[in-house]
Amino acid sequence: MVIVLKVCHLYPDLLNLYGDRGNVIAFYRRCQWRGIEVKVEEVNLGDQVDFSSYDFLFMGGGSDREQNLLASDLGEQVENLKTAIEDNLVVLAICGGYQLLGKYYLMPDGTRVPGLGILDYYTEAGNKRLIGNIAVNLQMGDKEVYITGFENHGGKTFLGSVEPLGKVMSGNGNNGTDGHEGARYKNVFCSYLHGPLLPKNAAITDYMISQALKRRNKNFFLNDLDDTFEKRANSVMLERLL
Amino acid sequence: MRLIKTISALWLAKVVMLLSRLLGKGKGSTLPGMIALKIYPGLLHSFSFQLRKGIIIVTGTNGKTTTNNMLAQILAGSGYKVLANLEGANLKKGVTAAFIKAAGLSGKINCDYAVLEVDEGAFPGVVSDIKPQAVVVTNFFRDQLDRYGELDTTIQVVSRALKNTEKVKLVLNADDPLVAQLCKKTGQAAFFYGIDFIETSITGVIEDTKEAKFCPFCGNNLKYNLYHYSQLGDYVCPGCEFRRPEPDINVSRVYKDGNYFYGSMYFDNNNINLSVPAGGVYNYYNALAAFAASVYLGIEPQVSAGVLYNYTSAIGRMDRFFYNDKPVLLNLVKNPTGFNQSLAALLAQERFQNLLIAINDNDADGRDISWLWDVNFEAIEEKENYFNNFICTGKRGEEMAVRLKYAGVSTNKITVEKSLEGAVSAALSQESEVTYLLVTYTALWQVDSILNKKAKRVGYSAESMPSVS
Numbered sequence: 001m002v003i004v005l006k007v008c009h010l011y012p013d014l015l016n017l018y019g020d021r022g023n024v025i026a027f028y029r030r031c032q033w034r035g036i037e038v039k040v041e042e043v044n045l046g047d048q049v050d051f052s053s054y055d056f057l058f059m060g061g062g063s064d065r066e067q068n069l070l071a072s073d074l075g076e077q078v079e080n081l082k083t084a085i086e087d088n089l090v091v092l093a094i095c096g097g098y099q100l101l102g103k104y105y106l107m108p109d110g111t112r113v114p115g116l117g118i119l120d121y122y123t124e125a126g127n128k129r130l131i132g133n134i135a136v137n138l139q140m141g142d143k144e145v146y147i148t149g150f151e152n153h154g155g156k157t158f159l160g161s162v163e164p165l166g167k168v169m170s171g172n173g174n175n176g177t178d179g180h181e182g183a184r185y186k187n188v189f190c191s192y193l194h195g196p197l198l199p200k201n202a203a204i205t206d207y208m209i210s211q212a213l214k215r216r217n218k219n220f221f222l223n224d225l226d227d228t229f230e231k232r233a234n235s236v237m238l239e240r241l242l
Numbered sequence: 243m244r245l246i247k248t249i250s251a252l253w254l255a256k257v258v259m260l261l262s263r264l265l266g267k268g269k270g271s272t273l274p275g276m277i278a279l280k281i282y283p284g285l286l287h288s289f290s291f292q293l294r295k296g297i298i299i300v301t302g303t304n305g306k307t308t309t310n311n312m313l314a315q316i317l318a319g320s321g322y323k324v325l326a327n328l329e330g331a332n333l334k335k336g337v338t339a340a341f342i343k344a345a346g347l348s349g350k351i352n353c354d355y356a357v358l359e360v361d362e363g364a365f366p367g368v369v370s371d372i373k374p375q376a377v378v379v380t381n382f383f384r385d386q387l388d389r390y391g392e393l394d395t396t397i398q399v400v401s402r403a404l405k406n407t408e409k410v411k412l413v414l415n416a417d418d419p420l421v422a423q424l425c426k427k428t429g430q431a432a433f434f435y436g437i438d439f440i441e442t443s444i445t446g447v448i449e450d451t452k453e454a455k456f457c458p459f460c461g462n463n464l465k466y467n468l469y470h471y472s473q474l475g476d477y478v479c480p481g482c483e484f485r486r487p488e489p490d491i492n493v494s495r496v497y498k499d500g501n502y503f504y505g506s507m508y509f510d511n512n513n514i515n516l517s518v519p520a521g522g523v524y525n526y527y528n529a530l531a532a533f534a535a536s537v538y539l540g541i542e543p544q545v546s547a548g549v550l551y552n553y554t555s556a557i558g559r560m561d562r563f564f565y566n567d568k569p570v571l572l573n574l575v576k577n578p579t580g581f582n583q584s585l586a587a588l589l590a591q592e593r594f595q596n597l598l599i600a601i602n603d604n605d606a607d608g609r610d611i612s613w614l615w616d617v618n619f620e621a622i623e624e625k626e627n628y629f630n631n632f633i634c635t636g637k638r639g640e641e642m643a644v645r646l647k648y649a650g651v652s653t654n655k656i657t658v659e660k661s662l663e664g665a666v667s668a669a670l671s672q673e674s675e676v677t678y679l680l681v682t683y684t685a686l687w688q689v690d691s692i693l694n695k696k697a698k699r700v701g702y703s704a705e706s707m708p709s710v711s
Contacts (some may be wrong), residue, residue, distance in 0.1 A: 019615030020615075025649075026648060131609075150611075194617050200644050220505070230644055
């Protein structure tokens with residue numbers, strides 16, 4: 001029987017900065033190469049979504065203008081998303097999408113723009129953008145991996161009770177001070193890494209796919225793929241940074 | 243005192259310009275300007291009053307170099323003496339270098355017009371020094387994001403500078419909502435150009451990342467009556483009165499026949515044909531921008547159209563070298579929109595080809611290369627049989643290989659070659675009917691000089707550097 005995974009690309013029209021759609025492409029291809037069928041659905045402003053029906057939810061980054069638009073739209077569906085997350089939905093949230101899942105965004109003038117409040121962290125506007133290549137060390141299942149990407153964010157994020165995704169080896173990460181990058185809760189992976197993150201960091205992609213299958217109780221052996229290109233691309237940046 | 247400063251800055255810069263030419267270090271297009279501004283920061287300002295007719299600035303994401311060159315040719319063809327930064331050196335130092343080059347040893351500039359291409363980020367610094375009579379804005383696409391944060395910021399920077407400029411006429415692309423908004427945003431008068439309809443045989447069916455789907459004034463989703471590519475088209479906001487302005491220069495339909503793009507418009511009680519050598523559709527927009535600016539300056543439309551019809555700089559007709567009998571085409575890529583257009587052009591060829599892609603991530607290229615994932619390489623998949631080999635090179639060639647793999651290209655057709663020289667050799671010598679080289683900015687000169695050694699250039703001039711910019 002063919003296994004089908006359903007991917008929700010949230011607000012591709014709004015959260016579409018910096019090639020982040022490459023994350024969806026990577027998830028899709030690495031499933032396809034193993035004979036797993038993938039259906040990608042794009043969800044836009046005003047659409048009603050049942051998050052639990054998906055296997056992978058992707059939220060990218062957007063410009064400030066666009067992020068304000070959707071906080072209010074998504075606000076009505078927060079409970080639905082929260083339930084799915086507690087039920088181990090696999091989520092990748094990058095940059096703006098990452099900030100949105102948190103409690104609030106503190107503007108320079110002191111106003112708090114509320115986030116969805118699903119995860120325990122907040123973001124405050126920094127006085128200069130954190131821009132550049134970044135290398136992060138993290139634990140993915142039983143594997144220790146080094147990932148690379150490009151960060152470009154004006155906000156600084158400070159974690160509350162959630163775990164960081166990894167440790168900054170080079171670059172800024174969440175706020176440039178505490179050495180943390182991203183956030184991790186159940187199967188939710190949050191990160192500032194563009195590049196995009198998943199294509200050249202194949203270990204994360206495969207871990208997400210396996211978690212998605214596990215959630216559906218699918219007994220599927222995820223065979224290794226030839227990752228020569230991915231590893232080379234990653235090591236070029238690691239060698240430059242470390 | 244000011245005269246002494248001007249003369250000493252000018253002379254030293256001229257010596258540096260000469261030296262850097264003699265030593266073959268670059269084309270002497272920015273260093274002299276940088277040195278001169280160090281000695282006398284007011285140099286550009288003092289030069290700017292000498293032009294007999296005025297200063298025209300061209301800015302925007304894509305098409306700056308070509309539009310600027312076209313406008314300079316039109317004005318020169320109409321008998322004016324023109325100063326221009328033709329080499330694409332578009333920061334303040336490059337603009338200054340252009341003035342230095344044009345100035346006599348006494349500091350006198352004997353020119354009617356200065357036609358200047360200016361980088362969006364450098365725009366405020368330049369217009370605070372020299373007051374332009376008109377500013378042409380071509381389009382706003384995503385480009386080198388890490389330099390400016392994001393597109394909104396870029397637009398704001400340009401918009402604010404225009405607002406603070408005293409009485410300037412804007413020449414704007416009506417089809418780009420991000421550009422058209424500048425009229426209302428800045429309160430300056432505008433002269434609009436646009437195209438009603440472009441045949442899909444030209445635009446291709448390549449899916450683009452649309453940039454502005456939202457009204458810049460009220461945030462509503464823009465509705466498109468007709469859509470060209472990227473965010474260009476005939477748009478209207480359902481929430482407020484923002485819509486595509488009625489263009490002063492309006493081409494009703496653009497179509498391709500042979501090696502030309504044809505279009506016509508009704509202007510000043512005359513029917514005028516505007517036809518330009520075919521390339522990507524962006525070339526027609528570039529020509530239209532130059533045409534509109536020239537008409538605004540009072541040039542006879544027929545004269546402008548004549549110059550553009552014979553425009554010599556190889557605008558996007560990428561044929562520029564021969565390796566034995568094989569045509570070799572080199573083009574600059576720097577953002578998704580430009581890359582998609584180049585890709586559409588070479589996929590339309592249906593000739594057996596080698597494709598070299600060189601991706602660098604130096605400052606001038608943009609350090610963030612994630613934009614490669616916004617390019618629609620997926621379009622290659624069904625035409626893969628036309629490709630012998632994809633050769634990925636440059637500082638981030640490995641990443642390019644990953645992008646192609648995930649676009650569905652067979653991995654046995656993808657090669658990563660670290661050395662540019664080796665990559666170019668392979669692209670030339672391996673079996674194919676034609677070889678394409680798509681490279682980022684800092685790889686351009688290097689690849690160009692390697693090609694000069696290995697292949698025969700067809701019609702070289704400094705101005706004809708391949709460029710979508």
